[in-house]
């Protein structure tokens with residue numbers, strides 16, 4: 001990529017997309033374009049064609065997708081498969097038709113089997129059944145990998161797929177029903193701390209500025225307590241606060257700071273080509289994707305305890321077994337990524353504090 005190359009970041013306002021724009025700007029790329037969802041619905045084939053006809057980008061980062069945590073994936077199953085297949089089919093196909101020099105497709109580590117050997121190597125794709133809670137999303141992402149691979153092999157395109165682990169960072173989703181675990185636990189703990197300090201102005205600020213359904217600072221204290229209860233933040237008669245953790249707390253997860261993720265994507269876009277490693281004469285072609293992670297994981301219970309310590313929350317946690325655990329372990333093998341000269345920088349403790357500060361100043 002040249003510094004003046006025209007680069008389209010699809011999903012430029014999202015968690016990863018915004019970090020990509022920041023990273024590209026910092027590296028001197030200055031011809032970056034993006035469209036919000038309301039400006040360009042990427043599930044609309046004709047609108048995507050018109051956009052590529054008009055804008056003629058040279059490089060594409062495909063970071064737009066229907067994204068959410070375990071319950072959102074399990075609830076909106078049709079949207080997760082339909083939207084993601086449509087978005088990626090439209091963007092990948094138009095990228096081929098418009099001779100894009102390189103495209104980077106973002107998948108997810110949920111593409112690997114539910115009981116995958118650990119750590120998960122790229123070649124374990126399609127070796128066993130998937131985790132059911134996010135199967136529609138995972139199938140769309142596997143289709144994305146195979147679409148990129150197939151276009152490369154049939155049409156000679158240069159499309160690279162990356163499979164990030166669980167991400168967190170600025171512009172994360174803090175919705176208590178639809179978000180991923182880390183932003184959810186940060187917000188719930190923040191509200192729990194405010195409740196144990198009897199600090200209703202912080203609770204009002206949170207509810208007003210990042211509303212949850214049917215709630216605002218205008219509700220009575222009793223109504224607000226009911227709402228907090230609904231989201232698993234409770235106050236006992238002894239004035240003890242408890243924050244609920246979904247599931248058993250036993251699943252292991254790996255977390256990567258979104259700005260590290262963006263740095264890895266730009267690094268791979270700059271240094272890796274589809275044809276570097278694989279040739280179309282190779283009938284055993286696999287691994288057209290690459291894992292992006294830290295190679296380190298933590299149980300959800302220990303994550304909650306780490307957040308408690310870092311944020312100085314005095315209350316307790318409870319476990320809600322009516323919520324799903326999902327995959328019990330999904331640790332990435334990052335040997336390939338490391339061999340390609342990239343390693344993460346932000347560790348989990350630092351990242352939690354960065355995200356908490358971002359949350360307090362932006363939400």
Ligand SMILES: NC(=O)C1=CN([C@@H]2O[C@H](COP(=O)(O)OP(=O)(O)OC[C@H]3O[C@@H](n4cnc5c(N)ncnc54)[C@H](OP(=O)(O)O)[C@@H]3O)[C@@H](O)[C@H]2O)C=CC1
Pocket residue numbers: 010011012013014015016017035036037038040041042043062063064065066067083087106107108109164165166167168171172173180
């Ligand atoms: N977050 C995570 O933990 C992980 C994410 N990923 C993958 O990384 C990529 C980026 O995810 P992330 O940044 O977290 O997601 P976000 O939800 O933060 O951002 C998604 C972006 O996609 C855009 N978008 C969604 N639907 C459409 C549509 N129909 N038309 C146009 N734009 C649309 C949104 O636009 P707008 O802002 O205008 O609404 C938003 O900017 C995705 O492919 C995701 O699957 C993979 C593993 C983990």
Ligand SMILES: C[C@H]1O[C@H](OP(=O)(O)OP(=O)(O)OC[C@H]2O[C@@H](n3cnc4c(=O)[nH]c(N)nc43)[C@H](O)[C@@H]2O)[C@@H](O)[C@@H](O)C1=O
Pocket residue numbers: 068069070071073108109110133134137165166167178179180181182184185244245246247251253300323324325326327
């Ligand atoms: C990135 C990844 O994200 C999704 O998979 P996931 O890793 O299972 O997602 P998650 O972050 O929502 O949960 C991680 C774990 O944490 C537990 N957990 C506890 N308490 C809360 C809680 O309050 N909220 C949430 N969301 N989870 C909680 C939760 O029960 C689970 O055991 C995929 O659907 C798929 O889309 C995908 O690729």
